[in-house]
Structures are given as C-alpha cells and as structure tokens.
Amino acid sequence: xxxxxxxxxxxxxxxxxxxxxxxxxxxxxxxxxxxxxxxxxxxxxxxxxxxxxxxxxxxxxxxxxxxxxxxxxxxxxxxxxxxxxxxxxxxxxxxxxxxxxxxxxxxxxxxxxxxxxxxxxxxxxxxxxxxxxxxxxxx
Numbered sequence: 043x044x045x046x047x048x049x050x051x052x053x054x055x056x057x058x059x060x061x062x063x064x065x066x067x068x069x070x071x072x073x074x075x076x077x078x079x080x081x082x083x084x085x086x087x088x089x090x091x092x093x094x095x096x097x098x099x100x101x102x103x104x105x106x107x108x109x110x111x112x113x114x115x116x117x118x119x120x121x122x123x124x125x126x127x128x129x130x131x132x133x134x135x136x137x138x139x140x141x142x143x144x145x146x147x148x149x150x151x152x153x154x155x156x157x158x159x160x161x162x163x164x165x166x167x168x169x170x171x172x173x174x175x176x177x178x179x180x181x
Contacts, residue, residue: 073126076117078146082174083115084167085140087133090120095158096136103137103161110164113171114141137161141170149174 064070076083086107088100107116121128121136131140131148139162141150150170155161 073124076127076146078142078144080144081115082144082171083117083142084112084171085117085119085127085131085142087119087121087128087131087136087138087140089136090122099155099158099161100137102159103155106160106162106164113168114174139163139167141167141174143174 076085086103088103089096090100091097092100107118119127121133127133131151133140133153135153137155139150139152140148143149150166152163152166156163
C-alpha cells in the first residue's frame with residue numbers, strides 16, 4: 043500500500059509541476075501573430091532565463107538595444123515564451139536578430155554574437171536597413 047501512495051504522490055507532483063510550467067511559459071495560451079503593419083521590422087530574439095553567464099550576454103544585448111537609435115521598428119521576442127517564433131524563423135540561440143522587409147520576408151540575420159560584452163552587430167543592422175530603404179525607393 044505504501045508504494046501505491048508514493049506513486050500517486052509522484053505522479054500528482056509531476057502533473058502539478060508540468061501544469062505550473064505550462065502556465066508560466068504560456069504553453070496553453072494562443073500566440074498572436076506578429077504585427078508588422080507593412081513596415082520593415084527587426085526581430086530581437088532573447089531569453090529571460092538562463093545560467094549566470096548567459097544572463098550576462100542577454101542583459102548586454104538588451105542594453106545595446108536600449109541605447110541604440112533605431113532606424114526600424116524593433117520587436118522584442120522572449121524565446122522562453124515564444125518557441126513558435128523561434129521555430130518559424132529558425133532561431134537556435136539567443137540573442138539573435140532577424141531583419142524583415144515590409145512583406146515580412148527575412149532579408150538578413152545575425153545568429154552569432156560579436157562578443158559577450160557587445161553581442162549585437164547594430165552597425166550591420168543599420169547597413170541592412172539603409173539597403174532596404176534604397177531598394178524600396180528604387181522600385
């Protein structure tokens with residue numbers, strides 16, 4: 043009888059843990075599509091959880107974007123909460139950047155970090171955004 047009670051307790055604990063994780067990570071809530079409004083957008087994929095060294099890099103990436111004078115609409119995406127977008131845009135690490143044109147097509151991506159202190163290549167983003175603007179004016 044004791045084993046049966048232990049198994050019931052184990053499975054109940056497992057179900058409770060998975061339920062709390064599902065609610066916390068939004069597994070059960072519908073994910074709205076990205077609102078691009080026919081404008082180019084920079085998708086910034088980052089995470090809100092990780093080991094101490096990862097959190098340092100994630101924080102540095104956030105800091106870079108906060109002081110950057112953006113030429114394009116930036117959409118922040120937490121990979122812990124939106125794994126559907128990570129799969130859709132083939133994101134395997136954070137932080138990552140994906141530049142979309144006005145039609146929502148990927149025109150550039152940064153998958154590799156520049157360094158732990160300066161993980162985002164925002165100069166290259168500016169070059170790519172300017173190229174997008176030149177391309178739209180020439181059409």
